[in-house]
Structure formats: C-alpha cells, structure tokens
Amino acid sequence: MRVAAVSLRTVHHERTAATTRFQSVLELLADGGFDVHVLCARWWPDERDVVAEAGITYHGVVPDRDAGRSFLWRLPVALRRLGPDVVHAAAHRPKQVTAAGWGTTLSRIPLVAEWPGSDGHGDPADYRKAARRADAVVTPSRLVRTWARERGADGDDVTVIPDPIDLDRIRSVDPASETDVVYSRRLDEGANLESVLLALAELRDRDWTATVVGDGPHREMYEEMVSDLRIEDRVTFVGPADRDERIAIYRAGHVFAQTAEYCLFPTELAWALSCGCVGVVEYHVDSSGHELVEGRERGFRTTSETELTDAIVSAGDLERRDFDDGFAEFDRREVREQYRGLYDRLREECGLIG
Structure with a gap:
C-alpha cells in the first residue's frame, strides 16, 4: 500500500x-x-x-x-x-x-x-x-x-x-544491575522529578536505590536537590542512554515512577512496564501517564505526595519481574x-x- x-x-x-x-x-x-x-x-x-x-x-x-x-x-x-x-x-x-x-x-x-x-x-x-x-x-x-x-x-x-514498543527487543537485552526505583525522562521544566526525590527522602529509613535516566537543563538542579536531601549515595544519574541501555535498566528495575506534568503518551513507562516494572504514576491533568496503569494490578495512580510515597512502598512489595507479556497490544x-x-x-x- x-x-x-x-x-x-x-x-x-x-x-x-x-x-x-x-x-x-x-x-x-x-x-x-x-x-x-x-x-x-x-x-x-x-x-x-x-x-x-x-x-x-x-x-x-x-x-x-x-x-x-x-x-x-x-x-x-x-x-x-x-x-x-x-x-x-x-x-x-x-x-x-x-x-x-x-x-x-x-x-x-x-x-x-x-x-x-x-x-x-x-x-x-x-x-x-x-x-x-x-x-x-x-x-x-x-x-x-x-x-x-x-x-x-x-x-x-x-x-x-x-x-x-518492541517486545522481541526487550527479550534480547540482558538486565543491568538491580535497582529499586527508576525514573526516565528529559530533565526539563516539565520533568517534576522532585516529586519522586521527595517521596524517596521520606523513605530514608528503608533500604532502596534509585536510577535517573535522562539529561536536560534541570539535571544540575536535581543533582543538587539529591545532595540537599542527603540521598546522593542512593540515587544514580546515568544521563542520556540509548534504547538498549534503557531496556537493560528497566529490566533490572522494580518500580518505575512517572510524575511528569505534561505527557502526550508515556512511551518510557510503556517500555518499563513491558520490562516488568511496577508502574507508579502521579496524576496530572495534562499527562496521559495514568492511562497505562488504570485497572492493572501492577500499577498505582496517585494524586498527592503522601500517596506517591505510599505507592512506592506498596509497589516494592510486589514480586520482581524482568518481562511482562501483558502489553502485547503496544508491540x-x-x-x-x-x-x-x-x-x-x-x-x-x-x-x-x-
């Protein structure tokens, strides 16, 4: 055609x-x-x-x-x-x-x-x-x-x-080193990574690690915020990563946090969920992120900082996976x-x- x-x-x-x-x-x-x-x-x-x-x-x-x-x-x-x-x-x-x-x-x-x-x-x-x-x-x-x-x-x-997304490509990439919480997006004015960092700071008394994928004009600000919150030894900024590198990180992750204020379609969330991550999405009126977790057992939709913190804890109680075939419709x-x-x-x- x-x-x-x-x-x-x-x-x-x-x-x-x-x-x-x-x-x-x-x-x-x-x-x-x-x-x-x-x-x-x-x-x-x-x-x-x-x-x-x-x-x-x-x-x-x-x-x-x-x-x-x-x-x-x-x-x-x-x-x-x-x-x-x-x-x-x-x-x-x-x-x-x-x-x-x-x-x-x-x-x-x-x-x-x-x-x-x-x-x-x-x-x-x-x-x-x-x-x-x-x-x-x-x-x-x-x-x-x-x-x-x-x-x-x-x-x-x-x-x-x-x-x-590409399910065959996901299967072909080996997981990276394990991490508990993953965030992935361009670090600009709409990233809203601070919601995730503040939620993690509330969980200092727990054992966790986090990986931030992406670069952008606000990266330095977020790195300073991590230091101010005294969680710099647990949060790793890996910068920009190609698709296979992201897949490896997602397959090794347990929870994927989606908190961006503006999102037409949560592409990275779709990849991460297919890589087995549990999705935690903070609802925003101009973001479609919640559409991928509504009605799913391995998905949480939050509307406040307290709910976000609680959801990360609850998501961490679910089993780890490195692949989920429930997203074939996105292949x-x-x-x-x-x-x-x-x-x-x-x-x-x-x-x-x-």
Whole structure:
C-alpha cells in the first residue's frame, strides 16, 4: 500500500514531540512493507527533488523549509502525481491537512490526520477545519483524543493508536544491575522529578536505590536537590542512554515512577512496564501517564505526595519481574496492524476496496 505522508517539516528539520511521533509512525509502516512517501520541504543539501533513507522516500515539494504557503499551493498537485492509496498528514500544522484534502477529494482517497497534542502551528479555526476535513484522526492517547474533540473532531472519527514498543527487543537485552526505583525522562521544566526525590527522602529509613535516566537543563538542579536531601549515595544519574541501555535498566528495575506534568503518551513507562516494572504514576491533568496503569494490578495512580510515597512502598512489595507479556497490544506488529486496519476501513468506505 502506498502511503503519502504530509509534513512540511520532518525530524530532519526539527526534532519535536510532534515530528518525532510522526517519524516513528512512518518508520513503523516502512518496516512493515508499506511504500512510504513523505511530501515535505527539502532537508538534504543538493538539488535533487527526491531522496530515500531507511526505506522512506522523501519528496522536496519546496526547497525552503519556511516556504509554508508555497508548500500548501503545490501539495494537491504533488499528491495527484504520486497517486497514493491513502494520505496521512501531520496535523501540528493544520493548514497542511486542509491542503491535502484538496488533493484527495477528486480522487476519493482517504485522508488521515495525525493529531499532535503539542507543537502546534495554527489558530483554533485552522484546527477545526483540519478536524472536519480529515476522514479519520489518530491520537496517541485518550487525553489527546479529548483535546482533538475539543478542537472540533467528531468523536466517532478519532482513533487512539499508541507509540509502539518492541517486545522481541526487550527479550534480547540482558538486565543491568538491580535497582529499586527508576525514573526516565528529559530533565526539563516539565520533568517534576522532585516529586519522586521527595517521596524517596521520606523513605530514608528503608533500604532502596534509585536510577535517573535522562539529561536536560534541570539535571544540575536535581543533582543538587539529591545532595540537599542527603540521598546522593542512593540515587544514580546515568544521563542520556540509548534504547538498549534503557531496556537493560528497566529490566533490572522494580518500580518505575512517572510524575511528569505534561505527557502526550508515556512511551518510557510503556517500555518499563513491558520490562516488568511496577508502574507508579502521579496524576496530572495534562499527562496521559495514568492511562497505562488504570485497572492493572501492577500499577498505582496517585494524586498527592503522601500517596506517591505510599505507592512506592506498596509497589516494592510486589514480586520482581524482568518481562511482562501483558502489553502485547503496544508491540510494533500490533500497532502497525492498527494503522493497516484503519487504512483498509477508510478505503472500503471510499469504495476503493471491497
């Protein structure tokens, strides 16, 4: 199946939550045999109109990444020339969803909008137009689904498809040295690592160790906080780590703490839970972290510092595991099939198959 992906800017231009999510979808599809073509601004240095990388073909619709208006004008013609089976547009720039719609109407090709939840470039009216124009809207979590509906998306047209994990890869990585509590995220203004550190400080009289994965502008502040709380001998900051290094740490961990104030989809939590960690999530109105632990025996949802401390203690009483097969729905193969099923359903509705 040929998929035309629409995004003026890609991860090659800027790495944001929205472009990273969209790129992960494209790579997932390409790995599954989809013929993926990205219509974007040229990001490569030479004058070629088309380049290929990692099984994905990129078409430079415009030479300048800032030529947004020119991109919108040229997009419908570029889509007609490409002749895709489905168009998948990144909605963090909502006008490109509407412009893509101009190129799909006459051909009756289905249009899917990947709703970002962040990094938006457009006013509410633009998002409402994009939501109405798309045949289906995809969001990474129920939280973002709510935001999409608030922007005008029809609830029946919104499908939640999570970020994927790789269960086979988890099985292939050996656990690192044991640790009791793991926290993993970029250490910026939304990290809220202090909630975890304060909770652990309340447990000084217990035997525990903690590992913090990630780097960022607030790392030094958190390292100073650990020293002030007199728990520096128990907390290890490992800095940035690649995926296999994170898997090894998660498989060796007992409890994974998710306390970030803003989270579109708790990707690291999903990996950690699949690695056998018990999930402890602090609820925040702009975070979807709680969605992965609700109704799960090895999951705790907290709303206060006291509850967070108590949950870490209770989680520590559960057995250690280094793998949990209860998260197969998040595996790459399953997530890819959700996209395939959505495309097939929309194409059937358009009379293209059946």
